[in-house]
Amino acid sequence: MYIEKLEKLTALFKEMEKAIIAYSGGVDSTLVAKIAYDVLGDRALAVTAISPSLLPEELEDAKIQAATIGISHQVVETHEMENPNYTSNPINRCYFCKSELHDTLKPLAKKLGYPYVIDGVNADDLRDYRPGIQAAKERGALSPLAEMNVSKAEVRQISQHLGLSWWDKPAQPCLSSRFPYGEEITVQKLQRVGRAEIYLRKLGWNNLRVRSQSDTARIELPPEQIHNFVANTDLESLVSAFQEFGFIYVTLDLEGYRSGKLNQVLNQEDLQPVKS
Template sequence: MQPDVDSSTDEGTRSAAQKAEAVRTSLGERDGVVVAFSGGVDSSVVAALARDALGDRAVACTARSETLPESELDEARRVAEEIGIRHEVVEFSELDNPDFVANDGDRCYHCRTMRLGRMYETARELDIDTVCDGTNASDPGEGHRPGLRAVEELEVFSPLLAHDVTKDDVRAIADDYDLSVADKPSMACLSSRIPTGLEVTEERLTRVEKAERVLRTWGFSQFRVRDHDGLARIEVSRDELEAALDIDFVEAARDHLTDLGFDHVTLDMHGYKTGSVSPEDDEGERTESGDEPLVEDVFSTEYPTGE
């Protein structure tokens, strides 16, 4: 069901509601779509608009791999049910690709190519021609984004980008649909926690996922645990730094993360900063410090401070 939204607009500017209607119309002209679905706000908005436009010919598809936290897969299932869209889960492993494992500046290109390839396989099985994703109009201007190159090369349809739906518009549309993920922070794949130049391994991905589960249990909402080859660097948002300095949490984090195999556990006093160990990741996280890895000197003054 389409939300009841205010279609008013500033002079010369389309409102989020008008852009949403344009997206629904363009999706409705297709015989069906498979939505690359993470359960984040961007792909959830595309899924909701596609469900309105195409009914049962709209399918959300989530690719399960070692880089996807199990909690995020559960969240994707829940949000797909909330939207009322058919949800398919497929599996693949980025670790099968040595170029991905090497973790260079094009890691996300290799990941996105594999992930979207599985989407196209699913689309063929369902006799659907179109695969679409949640790239929005704010994404191309956010620096080094090799993942977008994969989207272009595979000719994935990005309806939010095509109709100038910005990140602010996305959240407004999500609010109009009353989606539970309307205010959900970005949640990039687990490989984004491993500094560029340090190999992505199942062991590192697993301990990062378990480490972040500890922070989630303690009630933190915007955080990362960066794995600097055995040194865990915990980042939390500035408004949660005080909670991170609580002695009970400090002791719990130290003990749990040490048990997971980390040699040292640190708290980054600069706070949470997207992409602070790599040029970018699957959700567009990026760093302003260039392509140099941060493994050798974790506390280098060169890495972003979140200003």
């Protein structure tokens, strides 16, 4: 089934003259960049937006992956941190983030002569609460993975089929997703969370989140890893490191990591998926 979808994605790009890929370095947008480059060659351009909500390590990964694929790669700055609609962290915060992204990419595409801006939204994203998808659609961005009904699992299958070594890379949404809705987002808080997650990754824990609530860090790991984490981590050193980053309290979420966990405070009306 996923081979069929790969063929359809390839055919879709063959209909395009040139395209810019909104490229975060995540597995979704990297697959789109790979297919775009395979079809369009130097008529495809991957563009990564940098801001305080992107880990420096994620930017480096994006650069390495783009170089491995062969696609031209450009970096632009976005300024969502200057928008109080974003920093106040409402439930539709992602809308203002993606608005800033595509308000940056759309004029860039026009200036460089690229008729299409393509993102990495997949079919599963349409069934989740993702207000940023609407912002992208309003600005004319296309979502081939979603259009061809490619799920996250199929993204990984196709990536592995194409020989992309990062096919099983954990999802890494922007750092702003680590804060409960309504808590103000600042550069200092983003840096604090980023440094904490980097610290844990260097210890070998890759699929994780450090949620931030006021002065408390809440570590989320897959449930099956919690016992091993407690048994084999120098907790005293960890707490000391997190306090140096700026946290006062350090906790471990006993439920474990679950994508979109902070959305559980929203009501059903808020959680309506984006209409296609």
